[in-house]
Amino acid sequence: MLWAGGGVLVLLTFSAFFSGSETALTATSRARMLALEKDRDHRAARVNRLIADRESLIGAILLGNNLVNILASSIAAAVFLTLFGEAGVPIATLVMTLLVLIFAEVLPKTYALSNPDRMALAVSWPLRFFVFLFAPVVAAVQTLVRATLRLIGARVEGPVLSAHEEIRGQIDLHHQEASLVKTDRDMLGGVLDLRELSVVDIMIHRKNLIMLDIDAPNRDIVETALNSPHTRLPLYQGDPENIVGVLHARDLARALHQAGGDPDALDIAAVMREPWFVPETTQVQDQLAAFRTKREHFALVVDEYGALMGVVTLEDILEEIVGDIEDEHDVSVAGVTPMADGFVLVDGATPIRDVNRALDWSLPDSEAITLAGLVIHEAQTIPETGQVFRFHGVQFEILERKRNQITRLRVKADRGEADAAL
Structure with a gap:
């Protein structure tokens, strides 16, 4: 009986190791690991090699975790059957569920989320061993899984997001979490936008x-x-x-x-x-x-x-990164002028990208370059002075027009209204 309890304890420890390792290696910063690897940290190099083959890594962790959890549950069921007879099975199920949930799942994952880099470095060597040990079984499982997915027409190719989209997502995330100011976000986003x-x-x-x-x-x-x-x-x-x-x-x-x-x-x-x-x-x-x-x-x-x-x-190119650059010889031209009533006065020739950057909007710039061009494209006509339009969650009011050119508008975020022309 004592050996059975000790065996369950050891198996739960392994389960906690696999669960925490999965969370740590998923949440760890690849940029941080690459920086440590450049500083000749061998543990970081191991982490990067593990993350590089993520499918084999997850396969080995899941295989190890399921093996120890099932074995621990089987031992516990046998012990409780001996002690309580037929009632031992539901008792064993309840006890093992609580033990696995608290000590093999929630506890290690909570620690791993709080200290992902530290834990990833600590588990890199033993996890490397288990990945090597389970490699044949994991490879067979991967082959079976991929064949099954293809049969049902599921996509099994690489990542959906490109590297640039991943970086842009990280920048937006840090901005939302207030760890990155808007100016820095705009500059980093401007660098990524150059290729687009x-x-x-x-x-x-x-x-x-x-x-x-x-x-x-x-x-x-x-x-x-x-x-x-x-x-x-x-x-x-x-x-x-x-x-x-x-x-x-x-x-x-x-x-x-x-x-x-x-x-x-x-x-x-x-x-x-x-x-x-x-x-x-x-x-x-x-x-x-x-x-x-x-x-x-x-x-x-x-x-x-x-x-x-x-x-x-x-x-012009540098301004796409750092914003407008004005020197002592530049002529001051009104572009985007916020008003006290919540509206914003905008020159029709102002580029949509500049409006988005200044007001933190997301107006599309694929069909037009300037704000006036966007209104004309969406309205499918050259508007008259005084007309009001609502497109893409923004209200546009035409203030001035010279010949066929819209020269001045008044805009305001109006996301509760449907796109329409008044």
């Missing part, structure tokens, strides 16, 4: 460009360039579509100094730089790499027909 954006999403539209006619008088070119808030200006000849170069304010100032301050003595064609054209489909991440490779900060964006669409700069 093309240059057309962040470029300065040609409508807002300051361009110079190379055939204009030198004095006019110099005056416009030096008074411009931009340091790089496209030069065209004859037709604004015919871009022949880019004039850099620093190159112009240097040439003007060498000419003794006389604009008429300048050769603009000799001062300008070669234009760099990039297709509108270029990913922002690729453009950033190209800027670094060519050591350039300015490129002209063209569509599939070669028509100029706008320009993209290194600053």
Whole structure:
């Protein structure tokens, strides 16, 4: 009888070990383990090897846990049958359920959740042994399970989420738990967004460009360039579509100094730089790499027909990560202005991404780049001043319109209303 009680105690200890190990290795931080492995911590290296083959790891843990639990229950049933006869089976079931629940499940899992990294490091060596020991049986079970799942048409491929989605989810989770401030979340999210954006999403539209006619008088070119808030200006000849170069304010100032301050003595064609054209489909991440490779900060964006669409700069890309960058030469333009009544005034040309970042909204930006474009896309018409729309849980009121362009809106979160136009 004594040996039976000792055997059950030992088996419950093994059950607690397997249960706690499963929770610890599931909850442990892979980033922390990778950092420890780089510091030559052999236990962390073992943890990473175990986690790398998660299916074999879980299979070994479940096999070991079920073996010890079933064996412990069988021994307890035999003991209670001897003591209480036929009533021993329900008694053994009740007693073992309480023992397994409290000491082999809740207790070790609670500790593992509180100390996942510490416990994962502690159990890595013995668990590695059990994974090796149970490998043949686990492999056979995996084969049977996969065959059964395929028969019923279930998906058995790899993880559903990509690495970037996993990272984004972690960032949002930490922000919700108040361990990551909004500014940091936006910056980290901006880095991940670079591969999902093309240059057309962040470029300065040609409508807002300051361009110079190379055939204009030198004095006019110099005056416009030096008074411009931009340091790089496209030069065209004859037709604004015919871009022949880019004039850099620093190159112009240097040439003007060498000419003794006389604009008429300048050769603009000799001062300008070669234009760099990039297709509108270029990913922002690729453009950033190209800027670094060519050591350039300015490129002209063209569509599939070669028509100029706008320009993209290194600053535009950096602003996608850190937010708006304003220097002493920037012209202040109203973009998003919160009001005391809960509404927000927004320029129609404000990018949807900037609105989402400023107001912590999730308006879709797949069909339109600007807020005005989103309203036109959803309304399927060019709205009149005073019209009010509700899309995606937000109320949009048209305040100003010039020709066919929406220039100013008043918006407010209105998630309780159905999408409609008033």
